[in-house]
Amino acid sequence: MAANASAKRLRGVTVVELLVVIAIIGLLVSLLIPAVQRARESANRMRCASNLTKIAEAFTSFHSDHSYLPMGGEIQTSGVWVHTSPNLIGGMPNAGRSQRLGWAYQILPYIDQANLYRSLNPSFVIELYYCPSRRFPTTYGGRAQTDYAGNGGTNSSPASEPQATGLIKPIPVPPFRPISNLQAEIRDGLSNTMLCGEKAIHRQFLYQGNQPWDSGYFAGFHPSAVRWGTAPPSQDAVPAGFNAQAFGSAHIGTFHAVMADRAVRKIRYTVNASILGAICNRSDGQNIDWRVIE
Secondary structure (H helix, E strand, C coil): CHHHHHHHHHCCCCHHHHHHHHHHHHHHHHHHHHHHHHHHHHHHHHHHHHHHHHHHHHHHHHHHHHCCCCCCCCECCCCCCCCCCCCEECCEECCCCCCCCCHHHHCHHHHCCHHHHHHCCCCCCCHHHCCCCCCCCCEECCEECCCEEEECCCCCCCCCHHHCCCCCCCCCCCCCCCCCCHHHHCCCCHHHCEEEEEECCEHHHCCCCCECCECCCCCCECCCCEECCCCCCEECECHHHCCCCCEEECCCCEEEEEECCCCEEEEECCCCHHHHHHHHCCCCCCCCCHHHCC
């Protein structure tokens, strides 16, 4: 009897039992991984929305100090933006409406980057300017990038003041007027007009940078830092579907945008073109029904 009991205690696990255990573990892992991915993406979306909120707060602080919103910088039409041509006064960056560098540079003092604003280093990485769902905050192509673009309106090359319909205006000669009286000049309402949003980028060149549409956050009125409401938004695209003027993101289904009232919204990639144009046009008189957009 003692020998039989000892033999039973020493009996090993059979192959069938081992396979069953492995199958169960595999099933549990297959169920767990999507849940972990969803949780990670949810956290990334929250961080992305928080980035846009802080950017909008910087715009508000800039407006409080200067009585107008940052301008969009100089229009660049002949290739990659030249980052090393700021407008200086007495060797210091001009904070006025004729600054050739773009809004993401102009708000640096309002995101605790005053030293960078003075040092003019376009390779200094600002974590706030990167969506965590897309890429790690580092330099790409030797430039610090941004995953967020200002709302340039519905005309990428406005030739007159009425054609500059967004909140980010360029500085042609003579310069356009900056947005100063928010209530009067954003006639469609702050809650219905986009300030900044995520931008679509070319997935094939994601980590290269220095593309005409992804050449750094110092850029002026240019696809690197400004997008327009005339291009269909999209998730990060492959060559056949990429539009360098479009809003979009690495997220599935929707991209984030912050309105002039600092409220962050999700906008579907399937949004009607006329509705997206209305969101980007500050004074076209159209009402926005967010129930069919988010």
